[in-house]
Amino acid sequence: MRLQTFSRAQILHEFESKCKALSASDNRGFKQEFEELKDVGKDLSTKAADLEANREKNRYPYILPYDHCRVRLSFQNSLPNSDYINANFVPGGRSERDFICTQGPMRDTMNDFWRMVWEQNVRIIVMVTALRYRDLVLCDEYWSLQPGTVYHGPFQVTTMARKQGPDYFISTINIRQRDCPTDRILTHYHYPSWPDRGVPKDPSSLCAFTDHVRQHLETIPRLGPAVVHCSAGVGRSGSFVTLLWLMQLCVRGIRPDIRATVTDLRLHRMWMVQNLEQYIFVHQCLLYWLSGGKSSWSSSFTHSDQANRELRRRNRHQRQMHPSEQNSILQQFLQPGKLLRRLLPS
Secondary structure, eight states, X not given: OOOOOOOHHHHHHHHHHHHXXXXXXXXXXXXXXXXXXXXXXXXXXXXXXXXXXXHTTOSSTTOOOOGGGBOOOOOSTTOTTTTOOSEEEEOOSSOTTSEEEXXXXXXXXXXXXXXXXXXXXXXXXXXXXXXXXXXXXXXXXXXXSSSEEEEETTEEEEEEEEEEOSSOEEEEEEEEETTOSOEEEEEEEEOTTSOTTSOOSOHHHHHHHHHHHHHHHHHSOOOSOEEEEOSSSSHHHHHHHHHHXXXXXXXXXXXXXXXXXXXXXXXXXXXXXXXXXXXXXXXXXXXXXXXXXXXOOOOSOOOOHHHHHHHHHHHHHHHHSOHHHHHHHHHHHSOOOOOOOOOSOO
8 A cells, every 4th residue: 555645845734733732731732742652662671781791881770772672793702791782773764773772882882882883884873962061971982083093892993084064073984893804984973062861952953963964864875774872872862863764754755753753762772752851852853844944833841041950960860879779760760551553654
């Protein structure tokens, strides 16, 4: 059966009406939709991540990859847990493995990160976090910020060129494995201004960045999935993949369904699009992009400077908590429930 398609104007009109309805009465519709997403994926197992040998490989002990779609590395020297990395395959506009969402590499997992990039034939890496926020390390520096070479295990990683866009950086990286005659060229996109657990200041910047990546993906052969990461690999990473995926659908004339998209992503990695602010912001960005920046709708959901400072303070406190306390928070956030069916066409 042929899928019905719509013009961009039709999609824009319908989506704008939906956003206005969801934002009525102090974003009541948004809050209800996001609340209904909290149970998605709760029953999926994370046994590999919970193994004692793998716990130290997780940047945050309460954000773990699901077993059914975790990225499996090749075993090294027959070591039983050397196949583990905190990363999941997630769907996009074409397949169940269009993207890999993962945590920001740590000092002890950089070798594994580049091994994943090599084994999965990755040609695009999207990084949507700064390396640090004040004294807090959000992601360790796993590539050279300036032209030059760094070594991670058997991999030689050379930054060949780096140019700056309006709010982001684009690096061309050559990766070569020791004793391997071939090398590969990949593109590294870095969008550092997206605050942890927050949203950018306005939709225009993120829309331009995401559409740039989308167009690049359309022009290159699909040799392997694109890697997307922030610090934990769930909030900002999930928001970016959601926006990019729906841009791809809209270009094909398919009406976007953000709730269904987030549902599907949360069946592949926990907490994708981590909070209500990010959920609403994805709607704002997609509407801004569809309208060419001319949409008059905007949500009243904003944080004051004081609220933002309090949010960051809680984030720092949560990262310092004992794992048992963090697991308790996870249990409160994700209540038991049934899995939802996949709703979007592939």
